[in-house]
Amino acid sequence: MSTGDIARRSPLAVTGGRNPSGSDAPPLADAKSAELYERALGLLPGGVNSPVRAMRSIGRDPLFVARGEGCELVDVDGNRYLDYVCSWGPLIHGHAHPEVVRAVQDAAALGTSFGAPTPGEVELAAEIVARVPSVEMVRMTSSGTEASMSALRLARAATGREQILKFAGAYHGHVDGLLADAGSGLATQGIPASPGVPEAAARQTIVVPWNDEQALVTATGAHELAAIVAEPYPANMGLVPPRPGFLELLRERADATGALLVFDEVISGFRVAPGGAQERSEVIPDLTIMGKVIGGGLPAAAYGGRRELMERIAPAGDVYQAGTLSGNPLAVAAGLATLRLLDATAYATLARTTELLADGLRDAIRAGGWFGRAHVVSVPGLLTVFFRRDRVKDYAGAADCDRDAYGAWCRELLARGVYPPASQFEAWFPSLAHDEAAVERTVEAATAAFAAIQDRA
Ligand SMILES: *Cc1c(COP(=O)(O)O)cnc(C)c1O
Numbered sequence: 132m133s134t135g136d137i138a139r140r141s142p143l144a145v146t147g148g149r150n151p152s153g154s155d156a157p158p159l160a161d162a163k164s165a166e167l168y169e170r171a172l173g174l175l176p177g178g179v180n181s182p183v184r185a186m187r188s189i190g191r192d193p194l195f196v197a198r199g200e201g202c203e204l205v206d207v208d209g210n211r212y213l214d215y216v217c218s219w220g221p222l223i224h225g226h227a228h229p230e231v232v233r234a235v236q237d238a239a240a241l242g243t244s245f246g247a248p249t250p251g252e253v254e255l256a257a258e259i260v261a262r263v264p265s266v267e268m269v270r271m272t273s274s275g276t277e278a279s280m281s282a283l284r285l286a287r288a289a290t291g292r293e294q295i296l297k298f299a300g301a302y303h304g305h306v307d308g309l310l311a312d313a314g315s316g317l318a319t320q321g322i323p324a325s326p327g328v329p330e331a332a333a334r335q336t337i338v339v340p341w342n343d344e345q346a347l348v349t350a351t352g353a354h355e356l357a358a359i360v361a362e363p364y365p366a367n368m369g370l371v372p373p374r375p376g377f378l379e380l381l382r383e384r385a386d387a388t389g390a391l392l393v394f395d396e397v398i399s400g401f402r403v404a405p406g407g408a409q410e411r412s413e414v415i416p417d418l419t420i421m422g423k424v425i426g427g428g429l430p431a432a433a434y435g436g437r438r439e440l441m442e443r444i445a446p447a448g449d450v451y452q453a454g455t456l457s458g459n460p461l462a463v464a465a466g467l468a469t470l471r472l473l474d475a476t477a478y479a480t481l482a483r484t485t486e487l488l489a490d491g492l493r494d495a496i497r498a499g500g501w502f503g504r505a506h507v508v509s510v511p512g513l514l515t516v517f518f519r520r521d522r523v524k525d526y527a528g529a530a531d532c533d534r535d536a537y538g539a540w541c542r543e544l545l546a547r548g549v550y551p552p553a554s555q556f557e558a559w560f561p562s563l564a565h566d567e568a569a570v571e572r573t574v575e576a577a578t579a580a581f582a583a584i585q586d587r588a
Contacts, residue, residue, distance in 0.1 A: 225564020499581020
């Protein structure tokens with residue numbers, strides 16, 4: 132399929148467009164999406180099954196997806212988009228990769244779930260252990276949330292301590308205690324970030340600003356921590372890489388204080404390098420949380436670490452954790468097919484594509500008249516366009532971005548056939564299905580989108 136056709140096919144005719152005022156983009160044809168959304172609003176809270184999908188933070192209604200092909204999404208009204216969400220990370224090979232689809236079909240034909248061990252999960256465990264430096268044993272779950280909840284239970288059991296240190300703006304799934312996010316400032320005692328989170332759960336969480344060495348040293352000195360939990364390449368406040376030495380300091384402080392170091396590599400794992408951020412940085416955590424890419428677009432996640440730690444998990448040990456669909460044969464088949472396609476060439480290609488896209492978006496910022504008001508941050512396989520002059524180093528910086536401008540830019544991108552993450556706090560996920568033509572087309576659309584929102588400055 133030629134991505135060059137997208138310019139001609141999208142946006143479609145102007146009927147039933149619902150772009151909010153303030154945007155001068157040609158409205159998308161979205162009558163079918165609008166109809167589905169109306170119906171969904173009566174049946175699903177907010178019309179969706181996960182909040183960001185509602186597109187509220189970019190000021191428009193959601194687009195309902197009919198199908199995906201490679202790097203493209205097709206919505207129910209027939210609009211085509213270059214997809215930079217890619218299911219928020221799992222689809223490193225793009226949509227409906229033939230080998231992944233065939234693996235799932237073959238597995239489904241043999242039965243979808245048994246509640247008993249299958250050969251595939253041993254294979255997938257071996258693939259994970261071979262790639263991730265810190266992982267000698269692994270336990271599979273169905274979601275990243277479950278994996279982080281379980282990894283923390285294990286860290287608490289192993290240390291006999293309760294408090295957890297996390298970083299402001301880091302996301303580890305919707306685990307009660309980890310929703311705590313006290314924002315900027317020095318280390319703060321967690322306060323619940325959502326109604327329904329018990330204060331007692333939030334109180335076990337110490338929140339520290341990312342990249343703040345002094346706050347980290349202070350907090351790790353002041354609390355008896357079971358674990359320091361970090362996304363080594365945080366990508367849930369936009370992409371905010373660690374400063375040089377910061378991951379090393381995490382390791383050092385964990386060792387000095389008897390806490391376990393837990394890396395949440397649900398996004399960075401199998402993406403920024405075969406062995407994730409720990410391979411790139413050579414900082415080796417005690418436990419690793421994995422997800423997204425290892426399920427290849429089906430529900431699968433995992434946590435793993437050193438043998439003696441992991442053997443605390445039942446039935447080898449006394450720490451209980453279970454799951455009806457854990458290691459599900461379809462998810463395992465998709466994950467195996469996905470990982471086996473990820474050879475050295477694939478990582479080199481993804482790194483090159485990301486670099487091309489990041490450089491192209493920097494050009495678009497200049498050509499579109501936004502130099503000095505937006506900047507691009509990237510690592511292989513991930514990038515963010517921050518609407519801010521100064522570099523973002525933590526959550527406070529990310530929150531200081533011009534989110535209205537980001538939203539307006541995203542609406543303009545959608546109208547030009549590019550589907551960006553609908554939040555300043557989410558990363559872009561280029562995939563191996565995005566070729567140079569796709570990147571070129573993206574940069575053209577981005578330039579036009581920047582130019583279209585000039586008057587917002
Ligand atoms: C997506 C994500 C999770 C949660 O995974 P789910 O499968 O959505 O529960 C946890 N940690 C990070 C870093 C994530 O990006």
